[in-house]
Amino acid sequence: MISVGLDAGSATTKAVLIKDGRKITQTIRPTAFDFISAAEIAYQEVLDHAGIGKKDVDHVYATGYGRNSIQFADKAISEITTHAKGVYHLYPEVNGIIDIGGQDSKVISVNDGKVTDFLMNDKCAAGTGKFLEYTARALEVPIDDLGSLAFDSETPASITSMCTVFAESEVISLRTRGFTKQDIAAGIIESIARRVAVMARQLELKQNVAFVGGVAKNTAIKSALEKELGISLYVPAEPQITGALGAALYNSN
Amino acid sequence: MLILIRKRLNMHKIPMLFDKMHCFKSLENLKSAYIERIHQVSDERRSGKKSVGTFCLFVPDEIIFAAGADRMILCGGKNDTISIAEQYLPRNICPLVKSSFGSIVNDGCSGVKSCSHFSMVDMIVAENTCDSKKKMYELLDNYVPTYVIDLPQRPDTPEALKYFVTELDKFRDAMEQLTGNKVTNERLRQEIISSNETRKLLHSLYELRKRDPSPISGVDMLKILQKQYFLSPGELKEHLRMLISEVESVEPEGAHRPRIMISGCPMPGGNTKVPEIIEDKGGVIVVEESCTGTRSFWDMVDEDKEPMLALAERYIEIPCSCMSPNDRRIDNILELARDFKVDGVVYYTLQFCHGYNIEKYKVQQALKKAGIPMLFVETDYSNSDVEQIGLRVDAFMEMLS
Structure with a gap:
């Protein structure tokens, strides 16, 4: 299963692509004025890095300040919940x-x-x-x-x-x-x-x-x-x- | 306001609670209640009946009505009269005090309009609760005659009760003087019975909210709670009876939503920001531990005792954060959390409300001990923090589900 997480932050936009629970690639870029297009570009970047087409992606989840505006995401999740999940993946003892x-x-x-x-x-x-x-x-x-x-x-x-x-x-x-x-x-x-x-x-x-x-x-x-x-x-x-x-x-x- | 918030948050992906929840006809009727009440009070005043304005639960309605006067609450919940108040008052006091004061002293020069009822009182009955209100009342007296009831601040001592009885006696005299009517024990007893009826109706309505899922949203509930001290007791009871019979017959549908208690500052008419966010984000408010909630009706007045003493005993126990110590509030919160099976508490305060802001710590410790999660939201009447509160509430809901 392939899923992409997009973090539309106030200063930078981050994207991570995972396959079967393992991180494949990531990108970080400045958000600038238009955070929707920053998210779109970040999304495309991780797809390109991984050599994967949009149709192969099972889920896109959005988080961060602009999470509710990313129309192509399946769901918006608060960054508090996603940080906890992301950190747990790296350091389960935290x-x-x-x-x-x-x-x-x-x-x-x-x-x-x-x-x-x-x-x-x-x-x-x-x-x-x-x-x-x-x-x-x-x-x-x-x-x-x-x-x-x-x-x-x-x-x-x-x-x-x-x-x-x-x-x-x-x-x-x-x-x-x-x-x-x-x-x-x-x-x-x-x-x-x-x-x-x-x-x-x-x-x-x-x-x-x-x-x-x-x-x-x-x-x-x-x-x-x-x-x-x-x-x-x-x-x-x-x-x-x-x-x-x-x-x-x-x-x- | 709700539409505005939804637009700003762009909440296209969030299921709407209100689509699913029942639309109550009796709440629709409330929309025309404001203007009807304005006509009613102006007719009364034309025929010589006096009308007083109040701000606080500590002022016993029973004494006002027994004197043959009418009353309307003057607590402001609107943001736009705050700038008027800031010509007189410091910026860093609570929005409720500023909004109320601005609504009353507004002369219309700035283009902001106050709601009509603010200019329809012959006397204001104030009370010594928090510092901001106390000092604001001193200025208010320049605009509308303002009578202040003093409150003992350590309510658990026998001296406090004695003192409060004498304060209420003086208030009764002031009402007699204003109206020219004698406040007899007989009239007081009738009004105590009438007010207890209202309290019982509110208890019945809250009893229905113990169901899971709750048959009525907190935003809907607030619509009637905000009118509690604006409408005449007769009208309020009529609306409550209709609402209760409607709510009783509703079969609530849908999945369990996190059951939320709001605890803290009052939410006067015009201020529904935080409840709207909570329910838009998927929670449902099942109980409000606030002055626009349980604090106003939870305890009855003893109908068998000497009326003035019975009133003093009941009113002095209102668990307001201006009292010290105020541990009965903590006990009450824990009891409500258990009875209404709440999943989490949103501790709501207004900026610069020192009493409730400081009391947060004790409440938080007590809830932690009881294993009940709490989210603290400190806000004002502006819309500038809607997004930030939305994020916290989102995270809180994710945490609870």
């Missing part, structure tokens, strides 16, 4: 998931791949990829350099503002006060980790916790979160695709 995406962050409590509780921060950009994007801009460094800069800091600056817009101003004021780029970068990373750790503690995630979503690629945030929670985190090789993977696996046990 009982907690931290997902930091482009516009929200979530913590999920799981048991054998099933969601037992979850929390989301989606009303405000603090603790999300957007927060990194804005503060990196205020620091005038590319977002990808933020992590390596942070590793070089010995005395991280303290960023206390809960609001992304005000945190941006806070970064600028730290610059004028003579803090180094490294210390401010470390402050930004600590701030996001602190914010997400509060949610993880609320769900009592204590061990076997996976860290997924685009922000999980940032190793400085991973270390800051590990320090904050006092545990080491599982990070998949491709932390962005667990939602699409879980969607593709929706029908299988």
